[in-house]
Amino acid sequence: MTDDKGRQAKRVAVENGVINPSGVAVMGAAPLYLALIPATTYLTKPDSIVQSLTHALIKLLPGVGTTSITSGRAIPALSALYLFWTFGASGAISAAGQAMGRxxxxxxxxxxxxxxxxxxxxxxxxxxxxxLMENFPAFALAAALAQIISPTDPQIINLLGFHVIAKLLVHYPAYVSNVAVPRTFAHISATAALINICWTLAAAK
Incomplete structure (x- = not known):
């Protein structure tokens, strides 16, 4: 009887596209998105290395300097860089990949x-x-809320910078190079930074 039920359960699973039931264990990664929030807070404190990297990244844009960063325009600058790479540069590289594949x-x-x-x-x-495109809406939401509620908060800007750095300088190269661990860690930590931003803005007094 037990064997019959086991075979029946396996058949139902296969009929629903489940070939490897043990794959459900991957869901265990979900708590990491919350567990890494304190780490993103620590790494993005004012005057941190992340802040220095974020400012350096922002200053890559012509016409954007220190004044822009301190006057509430750092978030639009980060958004411009992220937009360019997500939809422009990586899109062109993707098209080149399709050309190379045929x-x-x-x-x-x-x-x-x-x-x-x-x-x-x-x-x-x-x-x-x-x-990158799949994750951009979450960045856009966090950036928009930050620009409206707290456009000059250094930690909020650093968290956005952390997300952009993790996605563009770690996740993307790791994905292209087929290096799974840094790709996955960069994705989870970058997403945790966005959750952190929204949570922080919601809790602000």
Whole structure:
């Protein structure tokens, strides 16, 4: 009887697309998004290394300097950089990957027709691009709330900077290079930073 129930459960699982039931254990990563919030707070304190890196990143934009950072325009600057890389640079690199993945090159008439056949580096270039786009709405929400509620708070700006640094300088290269551990850690910590921002803004008095 027990064997029959086991076989029945396995059949139902397969019918629902579950080939490896033990994969459910991956859900255990969910608490990490909250567990890393204190770490992002510690790493993004005023005058931290993250703040120095964030300011250096912001100053890469022509016409943006220290005055912009201290006068409430640091968040738009970070957003401009993130927008460019997410939708511009990584999009172009993704298209190049598609071109490299086909003997005929990029099919610009039907650019998404052949994506299911991509493998290796071309697939990772596309996947890394889409991973950035999937996370951008969360950044946009946190950045918008921060700009409205607390545009000059150094820690909030540093948390946004941490997210951008983790995503663009760690997650994206790790994804393209197929290095799983730093890619995953960068994603979780970058997302934790955004949760931290919204939580901090909600709790502010």
């Amino acid at each position: 003997a005929e090159g990029l099919d610009n008439d039907h650019p998404r027709k052949h994506v299911g056949k991509l493998e290796g580096l071309p697939l990772r270039l596309r996947s890394a691009h889409y991973a």
